[in-house]
Amino acid sequence: MAPVDYVMTIDSDDEVSEPVVKTGKSSKRGEPEDAQLNPDLAFDLSGDPYTDLLFEAEAAPDVIQSGTKPVPISVDDIIAKRRLQRTVGKRKRGIEDEDESLDSEYSNADDEEEDKEDDGGSSSGEDLGHDAASDEEDQSSASDDESHSDGEDEDDEGVAFSEGSSSADDSDSETRAEKARKDAFFAPADDAAEKHSSFLTMNLSRPILKSLTTLGFQTPTPIQAATIPVALLGKDVVGNAVTGSGKTAAFIIPMIERLLYRDKGKKAAATRCLVLVPTRELAAQCYDVGKKLSAHTDIQITLIVGGLSLKSQESALRARPDIVIATPGRLIDHLRNSPSFTLDALDVLVLDEADRMLSEGFHDELTEIIKSCPPSRQTMLFSATMTDSVDELVKLSLNKPVRLFVDPKRSTARGLIQEFVRVRARKESERSALLVALCKRTFKSGVIIFLRSKKLAHQMRIVFGLLGMSCEELHGDLSQEQRLKALQHFRDGAVDFLMATDLASRGLDIKGINTVINYDMPGQLAQYLHRVGRTARAGKKGRSVTLVGESDRKLLKAAIKHAAAEDQVRHRTVSSEIVSKWADKLESMKDDIAAVLRDEIEEKQLRRAEMELTKGQNMIEHEEEIYSRPARTWFQTSKDKQKAEAVSKAQHEAGHGPSKNSIEAKDATKPKRDKFSGLSRKAKRRKLALEEDENSNDRKAVDAAIRSVKKASKPARIGEPEKRDSKRSNASQKRRKSKSSGKPSGAFERDMGQRSAGGEGVRAKRGDVIGGMKKGGKRKGKGK
Numbered sequence: 001m002a003p004v005d006y007v008m009t010i011d012s013d014d015e016v017s018e019p020v021v022k023t024g025k026s027s028k029r030g031e032p033e034d035a036q037l038n039p040d041l042a043f044d045l046s047g048d049p050y051t052d053l054l055f056e057a058e059a060a061p062d063v064i065q066s067g068t069k070p071v072p073i074s075v076d077d078i079i080a081k082r083r084l085q086r087t088v089g090k091r092k093r094g095i096e097d098e099d100e101s102l103d104s105e106y107s108n109a110d111d112e113e114e115d116k117e118d119d120g121g122s123s124s125g126e127d128l129g130h131d132a133a134s135d136e137e138d139q140s141s142a143s144d145d146e147s148h149s150d151g152e153d154e155d156d157e158g159v160a161f162s163e164g165s166s167s168a169d170d171s172d173s174e175t176r177a178e179k180a181r182k183d184a185f186f187a188p189a190d191d192a193a194e195k196h197s198s199f200l201t202m203n204l205s206r207p208i209l210k211s212l213t214t215l216g217f218q219t220p221t222p223i224q225a226a227t228i229p230v231a232l233l234g235k236d237v238v239g240n241a242v243t244g245s246g247k248t249a250a251f252i253i254p255m256i257e258r259l260l261y262r263d264k265g266k267k268a269a270a271t272r273c274l275v276l277v278p279t280r281e282l283a284a285q286c287y288d289v290g291k292k293l294s295a296h297t298d299i300q301i302t303l304i305v306g307g308l309s310l311k312s313q314e315s316a317l318r319a320r321p322d323i324v325i326a327t328p329g330r331l332i333d334h335l336r337n338s339p340s341f342t343l344d345a346l347d348v349l350v351l352d353e354a355d356r357m358l359s360e361g362f363h364d365e366l367t368e369i370i371k372s373c374p375p376s377r378q379t380m381l382f383s384a385t386m387t388d389s390v391d392e393l394v395k396l397s398l399n400k401p402v403r404l405f406v407d408p409k410r411s412t413a414r415g416l417i418q419e420f421v422r423v424r425a426r427k428e429s430e431r432s433a434l435l436v437a438l439c440k441r442t443f444k445s446g447v448i449i450f451l452r453s454k455k456l457a458h459q460m461r462i463v464f465g466l467l468g469m470s471c472e473e474l475h476g477d478l479s480q481e482q483r484l485k486a487l488q489h490f491r492d493g494a495v496d497f498l499m500a501t502d503l504a505s506r507g508l509d510i511k512g513i514n515t516v517i518n519y520d521m522p523g524q525l526a527q528y529l530h531r532v533g534r535t536a537r538a539g540k541k542g543r544s545v546t547l548v549g550e551s552d553r554k555l556l557k558a559a560i561k562h563a564a565a566e567d568q569v570r571h572r573t574v575s576s577e578i579v580s581k582w583a584d585k586l587e588s589m590k591d592d593i594a595a596v597l598r599d600e601i602e603e604k605q606l607r608r609a610e611m612e613l614t615k616g617q618n619m620i621e622h623e624e625e626i627y628s629r630p631a632r633t634w635f636q637t638s639k640d641k642q643k644a645e646a647v648s649k650a651q652h653e654a655g656h657g658p659s660k661n662s663i664e665a666k667d668a669t670k671p672k673r674d675k676f677s678g679l680s681r682k683a684k685r686r687k688l689a690l691e692e693d694e695n696s697n698d699r700k701a702v703d704a705a706i707r708s709v710k711k712a713s714k715p716a717r718i719g720e721p722e723k724r725d726s727k728r729s730n731a732s733q734k735r736r737k738s739k740s741s742g743k744p745s746g747a748f749e750r751d752m753g754q755r756s757a758g759g760e761g762v763r764a765k766r767g768d769v770i771g772g773m774k775k776g777g778k779r780k781g782k783g784k
């Protein structure tokens, strides 16, 4: 691979005090424990959350979708075939298996290294800041503090990450004016946050206590102890604590407790709580925690994420579940297109991993969703890392929130050992060999490897597969089913390695991740913290290993700077001789890798042809049904979405500085194309609908009409939420007034106006120009 592939790489790893116990493919991995958070807890609960989802996805397929989705290709099969061909070929030529000889060489080297670690209590380390001569000193006295000074000996200019990316840090250097501003904005925490060392003193209902016992949660984690009492009062909350500290239960427990006091009966059914998370996997995990915590109640929870059947989600939403756990994009889709779904009765809104949602370009979606919620709701916002844009979101959506920052000086979990491996500029081309060497000899199971791109993750999976290392991949190029299956395999311990992009860096709670390897240094410190936070969770120990290239030094310094004094930060060296051998080995595998990729492409083309055929047959068989479906409207075209994503990413990476120019400059270099060129039929329809929506100019009026019609049938609220700031409701009233001025006054008139403008309520016919107004038509029907 070209050296450029390896420019941005960072890995961190943590050394576990107990050896990794590997008990076979399907067994759970051994996990070292920490006394701090009750080491006896059995977090792994019966059943896998993903199995249900897989079945659910398979159980209710859309008519169009059924048969048109290509059956996923098994890369494993292709790799196995290639390995077999190679072995047979070698046997024929009388060549012995090089893999085996390399492996045994590595095993020996590994033993040596592990001996060293045992003796010295630290890994062999290469000083990232000095040359080889000084390395020995570091090794002999590799205390954490020294590691710190290593990083800080160097010029500290440019360590910009600390300020831009962590509010925890901000709080240290806060000026008086900033403090005053924050005091005015946030409610004081101490009045509500009594110290609770047990769930029993929190006045929680029996069904919840029962679930907590089943889950093995004996004592609340610090963020739970701080959040639950405040949240039970209905106050808005901004919560921040390190990864793996139990934030999910911190917001789900009070939510369930409040729901126990809701009005019951069919008429009172309404969606009262909404949890928004950035990724589908995280949503599934959150759903699972919710299900388990509400197991002894009649509370209904629904998962609304992209990639799973729209139809089954629509029918689940029709039942008005008490809690909806969703990713923003799919939720907006339902808000716009599922007639019976509304957020008008919402009492609690949770924004989990808020900074990731913003950096992924969900800003507009979040704003739209927040606008659809009643102002009187309670809002809780959580993240392990806070950014300036989160501050803005807080201002936009929270009302006098209580700021609950647990241990703000700590950015990583206590049990995490962070290791860094230097990759010299001239050795960049050996980065993948370095990774293989680390995984062959030291980190052999329960390893999640983060890579910069989907392509790289896939290629590395092929490399590992060809080397006989059991591996899965997790990134956005896979179908939702493939993503869930890969996660499930890794969770079960059926595979030892998971090649992932940052899709997996947030929130995923997988038992038995012993090691996180950062093949690529992420662009942001926050990203690094989330990645390494996949291990050492809930009081366990874990290790991160980060490969650090020359260009990653700034971030390395930031990571070291953020480590608390008692944190273990180490350097690791890998014998260059061994790395070179693996580099040669990988070089000799190039043809096989290319052949696997080629076979995959051929398979894909074949599947696509089959898919087109089935699609054609489906269109013939179900023509009437397909064309009688109302057209869906979209919040953004995929191009808009991509653009928003690029802007947010650039802002995020530039520490939220203005990045508009760079985006615009980038756009300017792109070749000019017809606005519909390259779009699928569906995408064209979407674009047309949106344009028409915008042109009609009174979409807002229609939305307001829909909201007011929905509000009329709004059920009563749960509990008594904290009295809202009158300012906010006044402001929103004013907003509404100004919105409606100059427009038809009543909802009906507005609907009528809309109908004439956009042909609302008319079913789509073949050849029709599809307008964005259809959605209004549907809602109007519902309102009646």
Ligand SMILES: Nc1ncnc2c1ncn2[C@@H]1O[C@H](COP(=O)(O)OP(=O)(O)OP(=O)(O)O)[C@@H](O)[C@H]1O
Binding pocket: 037, 038, 041, 043, 216, 217, 218, 219, 220, 221, 224, 241, 242, 243, 244, 245, 246, 247, 248, 249, 383, 384, 506, 507, 508, 509, 533, 537, 538
């Ligand atoms: N009170 C508790 N006692 C013991 N274990 C707990 C408790 N609360 C949560 N856990 C466990 O801690 C682990 C991490 O929890 P969770 O995923 O909610 O962390 P998080 O803070 O949201 O992490 P991230 O920032 O990475 O999303 C889970 O395995 C969960 O079961």
